[in-house]
Each structure stands twice: as C-alpha cells, then as structure tokens.
Amino acid sequence: MSTTPNIDFNSVYGPVKSWRYGRSLGVDPIGARSTCSFNCVYCQLGEIELKTSDRQVFVPTTKILQDLQAFAPWDVDVITISGSGEPTLPLNLGEIISSIKQLTHKPVAVLTNATLLNNLEVRQALCLADKVSVKLDAISQQQLKLIDRPVEGINWEYIWSGLKKFRVEYTGGLGIQTMILTPWNRETKTEYIRLMRSLLPDEIQLNTPTRPKPLKYQLEARGNHSSAADRPYKVLTFRQVSPDFISDFATEISAATNILVRHPLSHESPVS
Ligand code: SF4
Known part of the structure; x- marks a missing residue:
C-alpha cells in the first residue's frame, strides 16, 4: 500500500447544489491528480x-477529517x-465513510462507476454509505468502450455482475446514474428497461452532459463550474440530448418499471 503525498490540496469542497441530493459538501478521497x-x-x-x-490510499483519512473541521x-x-x-x-x-458519519452525523453519499463492485471489500465499504449512485452509461461492451473507455481488464459483463452482487447486499438508497450523449434507438432503450427491471434500483438518474470538459485536469472542476465566469480554462462543449428526449424516456422507464426516474433538465439552476 502506498500513500501519495496529497497534503497541500483541500480534500473538501463546496457546498455545491446537487440535483440528485440537494445541498452537498464534496469530499475528494483521490487528490490533486x-x-x-x-x-x-x-x-x-x-x-x-x-x-x-x-x-x-491516496489521501489519509486524518487529512480528510481535518479538512472537514473547517466546514463545521x-x-x-x-x-x-x-x-x-x-x-x-x-x-x-470504508474508514472515510464511517469517520465522516461519526464526525458530522450527516448522511453520506458515494458516486461510483461500478468497475470495482466485484471486490468484496469495496462492496462492504459502500454498504456503510446512506446513498450510492452508480454510473451505468452503457448497455453493451461496444457502448462502454465508446463512452466510458475503461482500463484494460474491465468489460461490461464484469461491471454488470458486480452491480448485481451489490444490489443484493446493499440496503441503502441505490441510484443508477445514466449519461446519454446521443438519442438512443428503440433497441437500446428496450434493453436498458429490461436491465433496470431485473436490477430494481431505488431510483434512476438520467442526465446529458450539461458541463463542458476541461482540456486539462482542473481541481476546480470537482465543484459546480457550469458558467464560463467560473472557469478560466479551456473547455470542450458537448451537444446535449434534447430535454424532450430525456423526459419522454424517463416517463417510459417509470411506466415500464415503477422505478422513480429523475433528471436535472426540469431544474432551472446549474447542477452537479
Ligand atoms: S466521469 Fe470522470 S471521474 Fe467519473 S467515471 Fe468517468 S472518467 Fe471517472
């Protein structure tokens, strides 16, 4: 186990307004890289x-707790x-989640990409969180490679098997977060609905890229930097799927599955 020296950066940022969870204080357990x-x-x-x-270990738990104290x-x-x-x-x-809860007595949410959910220790750590939002942008290996571009050794079947294990074990609020870049065809929508019916998450969070992508990594991009004034760095802007597409698909999913489907496009303010 190695510990990267991440002493100079602040591991706590915000609060930001999150369309998923309301007023949210961000904790960064990764660091400046x-x-x-x-x-x-x-x-x-x-x-x-x-x-x-x-x-x-990227950021020592003691460093996170120390940074959190300033937000009491x-x-x-x-x-x-x-x-x-x-x-x-x-x-x-796991230690970070339980220490934050002990210190702040606030609910803790984790946003994950699901790639490590076959690891028992990861699932046990996530089970300590009150809410977990799991990214699932793809319904196939081909789509996964195009959108999420995983590291070698991680494929769609592997991710799905971990997600199914986690669904069985996790008793908190499980959200599936899906980013849609271009309008899906009928076949893709039907397959997504079939998958959600078998997984039965507590809610589905549909989104389309509302924030631009910095050309180079910016620590500030952890928070809400939706407006140009907030980001003095070069960015790429994406075409978004239309609000009608997102909202029609949300209605279709919820009618077919009875799962709550939320999306940020009906909200007026910038979201994270
Ligand atoms: S959006 Fe960025 S941080 Fe999140 S899973 Fe994709 S590459 Fe990783």
Missing part, C-alpha cells in the same frame, strides 16, 4: 491523468464522496 478506472469522453475533470483500477457545523443535506476520480479506488474508503 485525477485518477480513474474509466476515462469517460464527457468527464468534467478532463482527460484522466492516471488510468488505473489498482487500489491504494456542516449545514448541508449530504456529504458526497466523489472528487478527482473513482472513489472506490482508495483502500481507506
């Missing part, structure tokens, strides 16, 4: 600097662990 097992084409962090599925009494709805990459990569994730 973006690190992920995906390299999503739309990633708001920019091109991922360290692409890996190897776990290690934590006037937020939730503390969300996300930040500069994939939060299940840190080996101390």
Whole structure:
C-alpha cells in the first residue's frame, strides 16, 4: 500500500447544489491528480491523468477529517464522496465513510462507476454509505468502450455482475446514474428497461452532459463550474440530448418499471 503525498490540496469542497441530493459538501478521497478506472469522453475533470483500477490510499483519512473541521457545523443535506476520480479506488474508503458519519452525523453519499463492485471489500465499504449512485452509461461492451473507455481488464459483463452482487447486499438508497450523449434507438432503450427491471434500483438518474470538459485536469472542476465566469480554462462543449428526449424516456422507464426516474433538465439552476 502506498500513500501519495496529497497534503497541500483541500480534500473538501463546496457546498455545491446537487440535483440528485440537494445541498452537498464534496469530499475528494483521490487528490490533486485525477485518477480513474474509466476515462469517460464527457468527464468534467478532463482527460484522466492516471488510468488505473489498482487500489491504494491516496489521501489519509486524518487529512480528510481535518479538512472537514473547517466546514463545521456542516449545514448541508449530504456529504458526497466523489472528487478527482473513482472513489472506490482508495483502500481507506470504508474508514472515510464511517469517520465522516461519526464526525458530522450527516448522511453520506458515494458516486461510483461500478468497475470495482466485484471486490468484496469495496462492496462492504459502500454498504456503510446512506446513498450510492452508480454510473451505468452503457448497455453493451461496444457502448462502454465508446463512452466510458475503461482500463484494460474491465468489460461490461464484469461491471454488470458486480452491480448485481451489490444490489443484493446493499440496503441503502441505490441510484443508477445514466449519461446519454446521443438519442438512443428503440433497441437500446428496450434493453436498458429490461436491465433496470431485473436490477430494481431505488431510483434512476438520467442526465446529458450539461458541463463542458476541461482540456486539462482542473481541481476546480470537482465543484459546480457550469458558467464560463467560473472557469478560466479551456473547455470542450458537448451537444446535449434534447430535454424532450430525456423526459419522454424517463416517463417510459417509470411506466415500464415503477422505478422513480429523475433528471436535472426540469431544474432551472446549474447542477452537479
Ligand atoms: S467515471 Fe467519473 S471521474 Fe471517472 S472518467 Fe468517468 S466521469 Fe470522470
């Protein structure tokens, strides 16, 4: 186990307004170098600097707790662990979640890309969180490679098998977060609905890229930087799927599955 020296950066940021969870304080267990097992084409962090599925301690738990103290009494709805990459990569994730809950008495949410859910220790750590939002942008290996661009050794079947194990074990609020870049055809929509019917998450969060992608990694991109004034760096902007497409598909999914489907396009303010 190695510990990257991440002493100079602040591991706590925000609060930001999250369309998923309300007023949210962000905790970054990764640090100043973006690190992920995906390299999503739309990633708001920019091109991922360290692409890996190897776990290690990136930020000591004591450093996170120390940074959190400055935000007491934590006037937020939730503390969300996300930040500069994939939060299940840190080996101390379970310790981070339980220490934050002990210190703040606030609900803790984790946003994950699901690539490590076959790992029992990862699932046990996530089971300590009140809410877990799992990214599922693809219904096939082909779509996964195009959109999420995983590191070698991670394929769609592997991700789905981990997700099914986690669904059985997790008793908190499970959300499936799906980013749609171009309008899906009938076949893709039908397959997605079939998958959701078999998984039965507590809610589905549909989205389309509302925030531009920095050309290079920016630590500031962890928070809400939707307006140009907030980001003095070069970005790529994506075409978005129309609000009608998202809202029609949301209605169709919920009619077919009885699962609550939420999306941010009906909200007026910038979202994370
Ligand atoms: S999983 Fe999240 S952090 Fe990782 S590349 Fe995709 S959007 Fe970025």
